[in-house]
Amino acid sequence: MLSQLLEKLVSQTAQPCVTISLNTHRTHPDNVQDGIVMKNLCKEAENRLLQEFDKRSIAQLLDNLHHIQHEIDINHNLESLHLFVSNEVKEYARTIWHTPEDKVQIGNAFAIRPIVKALNRTEEHFIVVLSQSGVHLYKAVNDTITEEIHNHDFPVKENTHYHTDKAKGSDPKKTDDMVREFLNRVDKAVNNTVLDTGLKVIAVCTEDNHSRLMQVADRPQLYYPGYIAINYNDTTKHKLAADAWHFIQPLQQQRRTEAIGEMLEAVSQAKVLTELNEIYRAAVEGRGELLVVHDSFAQPVVMTGNETFDLVDDATMPGAIDDITSNIAWEIYSKKGRVVFTEQDAIKELGKIALKVRW
Numbered sequence: 001m002l003s004q005l006l007e008k009l010v011s012q013t014a015q016p017c018v019t020i021s022l023n024t025h026r027t028h029p030d031n032v033q034d035g036i037v038m039k040n041l042c043k044e045a046e047n048r049l050l051q052e053f054d055k056r057s058i059a060q061l062l063d064n065l066h067h068i069q070h071e072i073d074i075n076h077n078l079e080s081l082h083l084f085v086s087n088e089v090k091e092y093a094r095t096i097w098h099t100p101e102d103k104v105q106i107g108n109a110f111a112i113r114p115i116v117k118a119l120n121r122t123e124e125h126f127i128v129v130l131s132q133s134g135v136h137l138y139k140a141v142n143d144t145i146t147e148e149i150h151n152h153d154f155p156v157k158e159n160t161h162y163h164t165d166k167a168k169g170s171d172p173k174k175t176d177d178m179v180r181e182f183l184n185r186v187d188k189a190v191n192n193t194v195l196d197t198g199l200k201v202i203a204v205c206t207e208d209n210h211s212r213l214m215q216v217a218d219r220p221q222l223y224y225p226g227y228i229a230i231n232y233n234d235t236t237k238h239k240l241a242a243d244a245w246h247f248i249q250p251l252q253q254q255r256r257t258e259a260i261g262e263m264l265e266a267v268s269q270a271k272v273l274t275e276l277n278e279i280y281r282a283a284v285e286g287r288g289e290l291l292v293v294h295d296s297f298a299q300p301v302v303m304t305g306n307e308t309f310d311l312v313d314d315a316t317m318p319g320a321i322d323d324i325t326s327n328i329a330w331e332i333y334s335k336k337g338r339v340v341f342t343e344q345d346a347i348k349e350l351g352k353i354a355l356k357v358r359w
Contacts, residue, residue: 021082279291
C-alpha cells in the first residue's frame with residue numbers, strides 16, 4: 001500500500017537517502033529500455049554517493065542499490081517507477097502517472113513527491129455491471145479491480161428483466177415496470193454496500209437501463225455520475241476496470257481545475273502565498289490548506305535554518321535538497337491539507353507553486 005510505504009519513507013532517519021524516478025512502459029519491447037535507464041540512473045547515484053560520502057559509511061546502501069535492480073521485474077512496469085534506497089531502506093513503487101523527468105535525488109530524506117501525487121490521484125470506486133447473466137458489483141482502485149463483492153445482495157445470479165407470464169410480457173408498460181422494480185432493488189442493494197464508503201459507483205449497462213436506474217435510484221447524483229455502455233462480448237474484469245478508469249480520469253481533471261479556481265479566488269482574500277520560503281514556513285506551521293504545484297516545477301535548495309533556505313541551481317551540490325516541493329508536499333499532506341500536482345497552465349497565473357493558507 002502506498003500509504004504504508006509513505007509512512008515508512010518519512011520515518012527514515014539514516015542518511016543519505018537516494019530516490020530514483022524514471023518513466024517506464026507497460027509492454028515489450030519498450031520496457032527493455034526501462035531496465036537500461038534504471039541501471040544507468042543507479043550508476044549515477046553510486047558515483048554521486050562515492051563523491052560525497054565515505055565508502056564504508058554507505059556500504060549497505062550501495063549493496064541495496066545493487067540488489068534492488070535485480071528485484072524489479074520490468075514486465076510489470078506501469079507509467080513510472082520510483083526507487084527508495086538507504087542503508088536501512090530498499091523499496092520501490094510503480095505508479096500510473098508519468099514523472100516529469102528521469103532523475104536521481106540524494107538528500108537527508110527521501111523525495112516522496114511521487115508517492116504523495118499518486119495518493120492524491122488514487123481513486124477508489126465501485127463498478128456495478130448489469131448484464132444478461134445478472135448483476136455483479138466490483139471494487140476498484142484506479143484502473144484495477146481489487147475484488148468482487150460477495151454478500152447477501154451480490155452477485156445477483158439471475159436476470160429478472162422479464163415476465164414468465166406471456167400475456168404480461170407482451171405489454172411494454174408492464175415490462176418496463178418490471179425492469180424498474182428490478183433496478184430499484186439493485187439500487188437498494190448497492191446502497192447497502194457503498195453507503196458508508198462515500199465512493200462513486202460507475203454503472204455498466206445499456207442506455208435504457210441507465211435511464212431507468214436514474215429514475216428509481218435513491219441517490220442518483222451521488223452514486224451514478226455516469227454510465228459505460230456495456231459490451232456483452234467483453235465483460236472481463238480488465239476491460240471493465242479500464243473503461244471505468246477512462247470515465248473517472250476526466251472527473252479527476254475537473255477536480256484539479258476546481259482546485260486552481262479555488263486558489264485564484266483565495267487571492268482576493270489575501271490567503272495565497274507564492275514565495276517559496278513563505279510557503280515552506282506556513283506548511284511547517286500547519287497553516288497550509290491547499291497546495292497546487294505545476295508538474296514541471298522542482299527547486300533545489302540548501303537549508304540555512306530550520307525553516308529557511310537558499311535557492312540553488314545545482315541539485316547535485318553537497319548538502320542540497322534536490323526538490324524542496326517534496327518536503328512541502330509532505331508537510332501539507334501530513335497536516336491534513338490538500339496537495340494537487342497538475343499539468344494545467346492556469347496555475348502559472350500565480351507562478352508554478354501556490355499555497356492557500358488557513359489563516
